[in-house]
Amino acid sequence: MxxxxxxxxxxxxxxxxxxxxxxxxxxxxxxxxxxxxxxxxxxxxxxxxxxxxxxxxxxxxxxxxxxxxxxxxxxxxxxxxxxxxxxxxxxxxxxxxxxxxxxxxxxxxxxxxxxxxxxxxxGEHKGFEKLGEAGAYAWAEVFSREPAKADGFLTKVFPYEGRQMEAGDDPETAGMDFKIFSLGGKENPVLGRMKMGDEFPPEIPSYVQVYFAVPDCDEAIEKTKARGGKLHFGPMDSPFGRFAAVADPQGAAFAVIDLTTTVGEMPKFD
The missing domain is CATH 3.10.180.10 (2,3-Dihydroxybiphenyl 1,2-Dioxygenase, domain 1)
Known part of the structure; x- marks a missing residue:
């Protein structure tokens, strides 16, 4: 690659x-x-x-x-x-x-x-050799309590173009403050940013959520729980895939997403 x-x-x-x-x-x-x-x-x-x-x-x-x-x-x-x-x-x-x-x-x-x-x-190590397939990195989002600070920072440090998700009719996304950042044009989104709401305990700081692709989200959840991990959120269907937020037995949080199981229309961004 x-x-x-x-x-x-x-x-x-x-x-x-x-x-x-x-x-x-x-x-x-x-x-x-x-x-x-x-x-x-x-x-x-x-x-x-x-x-x-x-x-x-x-x-x-x-x-x-x-x-x-x-x-x-x-x-x-x-x-x-x-x-x-x-x-x-x-x-x-x-x-x-x-x-x-x-x-x-x-x-x-x-x-x-x-x-x-x-x-x-x-240098010799370029990075991921596989992307967007089962077993590999798929996506990431900055979960932030102060989105304006994060947004301003990201566009100053990296050559991103940011676009805000428009409020739609879907009750699942009503009131959601979500932004995507693209490189080299709108057709190449590389990062999301989600505002953390009251549903997040106050002791949880802003963080980066990493998504790994899996062939079956529900199966990955069951394996996570069987191995002593935890389910934090989901599973939830979305236009991007069926996903869930989990943590491994040592507390490292991540998300799993089945990119092949998509539901609903893609949201619009300004």
Whole structure:
């Protein structure tokens, strides 16, 4: 797969205290297989779907006690330049740009409303080798309590065109504040942004929800629960697919979506 354009989601990884447990869970729920742990890089272990690299898991850094969570990385041709834009736009750098051998350069940041994300400048490692198919990354949304802050930040840091979803007649989406960001034209949406309402407990900060494609949403939910994970929301039918928000046994939240089962008309965006 060719290199990703600036601002495109290009990789995901997560830290787990119990890496072997995480591997067993995702092997069952998403059908992943795993490569050898790279001891030179903190036992970073790539996950594969059909032999294609789709994600990675890694144990926490020594002394680290951060909760398990998936981190989405956005492509950058120059991580240092993107880091400067992040600071200028009111974001916070949690990890300054750091070269990872010959693989590339990474940074970790937080946008002004609190969602954490990564930046990846590719070297030998370009990013996802598979997209939008069962077992692979499909989509992502920034869930934000302060959408105006997130929207302004995203369009300053990355070359996005943002469009707001129009209020329609569907009661499911009435009052929903949802925006999509595209690269290189409206026909190429790469990221969503959802306003967090009162249905979210106040202790949950703004976050990035990563969607993984599955052949059957309901089956993925049952496997998640059987393995000790939790169902947070859904399943719900939509024009984009049947999806549900879940968490693995170590608390890392993500969503599963069956892209082949679509219901209803696509929403309109301004």
């Amino acid at each position: 060719s290199e990703f354009p600036e601002g495109a989601p290009c990789w995901v990884d997560a830290m787990f205290t119990d890496v072997e447990g995480a591997k067993e869970f995702y092997a069952d729920v998403l059908g992943w297989t795993f490569g050898e742990a790279s001891s030179e890089y903190g036992n970073y272990t790539q996950a594969y779907s059909g032999g294609k690299a789709v994600a990675a898991v890694v144990p926490p850094m020594p002394g680290g006690d951060a909760p398990s969570q998936w981190c989405l990385y956005f492509a950058s041709p120059d991580a240092a330049a993107t880091a400067a834009k992040i600071k200028a736009a009111g974001g916070e750098l949690m990890m300054e740009p750091m070269q990872v051998g010959t693989f590339g350069t990474m940074a970790i940041a937080k946008e002004p409303s609190g969602a954490v994300f990564g930046v990846w400048q590719p």
